[in-house]
Amino acid sequence: MPPTNLTFREPLQTAARHALAHIENLDALPVAATASLETLRARLARPLADDGAPPEQVIEDLVSDSAGGIVASAGGRFYSWVIGGSVPAALAADWLTSAWDQNAGLYAAGPAAALVEEIAGEWLKELLGIPAGASFAFVTGCQMAHVTCLAAARHAVLERRGWDVEARGLCGAPAIRLLASRERHGSVKRAVRLLGMGSDNLIGLDTDDQGRLDPQALERALATAPAAADPAADSNADHTTPTIVVLQAGELNTGVFDPFEQLIPIARRYNAWVHIDGAFGLWANASPRFRHLCAGAGAADSWATDGHKWLNVPYDCGYAFVADPHAQRAAMSYQASYWVFERAAREQIDWNPEWSRRARGFATYAAIRQLGRTGIAGTVERCCDCARALTLGLGRLHGAEVLWEPVINQGLVRFLDPSGQSHDRRTDEVIAAILASGEAFFGGVTWRGMRAMRISVCNWMTSEGDVERVIRAVELAMDTGG
Numbered sequence: 001m002p003p004t005n006l007t008f009r010e011p012l013q014t015a016a017r018h019a020l021a022h023i024e025n026l027d028a029l030p031v032a033a034t035a036s037l038e039t040l041r042a043r044l045a046r047p048l049a050d051d052g053a054p055p056e057q058v059i060e061d062l063v064s065d066s067a068g069g070i071v072a073s074a075g076g077r078f079y080s081w082v083i084g085g086s087v088p089a090a091l092a093a094d095w096l097t098s099a100w101d102q103n104a105g106l107y108a109a110g111p112a113a114a115l116v117e118e119i120a121g122e123w124l125k126e127l128l129g130i131p132a133g134a135s136f137a138f139v140t141g142c143q144m145a146h147v148t149c150l151a152a153a154r155h156a157v158l159e160r161r162g163w164d165v166e167a168r169g170l171c172g173a174p175a176i177r178l179l180a181s182r183e184r185h186g187s188v189k190r191a192v193r194l195l196g197m198g199s200d201n202l203i204g205l206d207t208d209d210q211g212r213l214d215p216q217a218l219e220r221a222l223a224t225a226p227a228a229a230d231p232a233a234d235s236n237a238d239h240t241t242p243t244i245v246v247l248q249a250g251e252l253n254t255g256v257f258d259p260f261e262q263l264i265p266i267a268r269r270y271n272a273w274v275h276i277d278g279a280f281g282l283w284a285n286a287s288p289r290f291r292h293l294c295a296g297a298g299a300a301d302s303w304a305t306d307g308h309k310w311l312n313v314p315y316d317c318g319y320a321f322v323a324d325p326h327a328q329r330a331a332m333s334y335q336a337s338y339w340v341f342e343r344a345a346r347e348q349i350d351w352n353p354e355w356s357r358r359a360r361g362f363a364t365y366a367a368i369r370q371l372g373r374t375g376i377a378g379t380v381e382r383c384c385d386c387a388r389a390l391t392l393g394l395g396r397l398h399g400a401e402v403l404w405e406p407v408i409n410q411g412l413v414r415f416l417d418p419s420g421q422s423h424d425r426r427t428d429e430v431i432a433a434i435l436a437s438g439e440a441f442f443g444g445v446t447w448r449g450m451r452a453m454r455i456s457v458c459n460w461m462t463s464e465g466d467v468e469r470v471i472r473a474v475e476l477a478m479d480t481g482g
């Protein structure tokens with residue numbers, strides 16, 4: 001039987017029914033997975049069949065076979081990693097994105113997708129305090145946003161040395177030096193590796209006692225650089241060492257911000273490119289209460305952030321911004337004779353690393369329209385308030401200790417071993433007991449030589465009620481499991 005339009009109705013309705021059952025039940029669901037790896041594998045690893053199955057049956061089976069293997073991170077009691085949920089308009093737009101199935105590589109393959117992305121990109125620049133003239137790309141996450149931005153940076157710093165990296169590659173090119181704080185996120189190193197710049201060239205600089213990159217350490221590193229003259233380079237070129245400085249808005253564990261107003265002018269004096277990792281922290285700019293933490297960030301050359309964290313759009317969604325569109329376009333653009341180009345439109349292939357791609361702009365556009373400026377500021381502020389209440393509330397429990405009071409939405413606590421033998425072991429045991437209770441999901445980290453429980457609040461649904469409920473649950477887990 002040939003497929004008809006009706007073929008879609010049952011599987012989509014089945015999926016919608018199950019999706020609603022999940023979302024509407026988030027308050028009651030255990031947050032961590034309850035099924036073991038073996039159980040999930042035994043259910044899901046069916047032999048590859050010769051004959052297909054009816055689509056609604058495939059969906060029913062997927063739901064029942066995955067039971068216990070879905071982490072309830074879409075709800076308000078997940079605090080382990082910086083993972084947001086989905087605001088309703090963004091989730092609904094994301095469903096439509098799949099139904100419409102646009103290839104958002106070119107305007108011609110999805111005109112509305114291209115336009116929505118263009119408009120949402122302009123809104124994002126306003127919200128995040130990025131100069132209006134910056135170019136941008138919607139990518140899978142902050143990891144690929146780093147790759148996109150650092151590809152533009154690589155182009156620019158080598159172009160200044162008269163080296164065309166897109167044509168000539170990195171073999172024989174002047175070495176690029178990368179400076180970042182020791183507290184940088186691991187995705188920066190991966191981006192450097194992927195771009196062939198070599199992780200050995202990424203130098204970790206000292207921070208102050210708050211974990212912020214120390215301006216004196218940056219100045220010293222820049223000043224002691226070899227001002228290498230490269231015989232291969234154009235004689236008119238700039239002969240300073242090609243340098244990229246990576247700064248951070250929102251450190252993974254503490255949420256601290258590098259002092260951009262001090263650091264960026266220093267980097268400028270040495271003609272360095274400045275990139276900011278603002279995976280979640282850049283969203284502080286959307287809140288009048290927290291905007292001061294981003295002061296000076298608008299003077300950088302590139303910025304990477306996420307939609308799937310604080311904007312609460314479904315996975316996956318990240319954004320790359322570059323102040324000089326020429327550099328981004330030179331690193332990314334491609335033209336093929338079999339394509340159709342619309343001169344008046346924004347062609348995503350000019351800015352993005354992908355060829356074919358998902359129309360990610362729809363979910364972002366919908367989230368921003370649903371929330372508006374006030375709603376986005378409110379989400380940021382509510383998450384920060386909940387992170388603070390949760391951290392301080394846990395710290396008041398007998399046998400718990402606050403290690404880091406949130407600056408924004410990140411806190412750290414640990415649990416003390418009554419025998420005084422191993423606070424680290426006690427901390428891991430309490431975390432395991434909380435996970436087993438199903439009441440909340442926290443993760444551990446080794447921070448300044450101590451095991452700590454991370455508290456990241458990034459979900460638009462987290463409420464004061466969740467905070468109170470989770471503090472009670474942690475108290476119980478300390479008594480019973482830990």
Ligand SMILES: Cc1ncc(COP(=O)(O)O)c(C=O)c1O
Pocket residue numbers: 081082140141142143144185187250251252277278279280306318
């Ligand atoms: C500071 C920071 N940078 C980069 C990333 C990587 O982001 P993504 O997982 O969206 O690629 C994260 C993820 O949590 C992060 O916290």
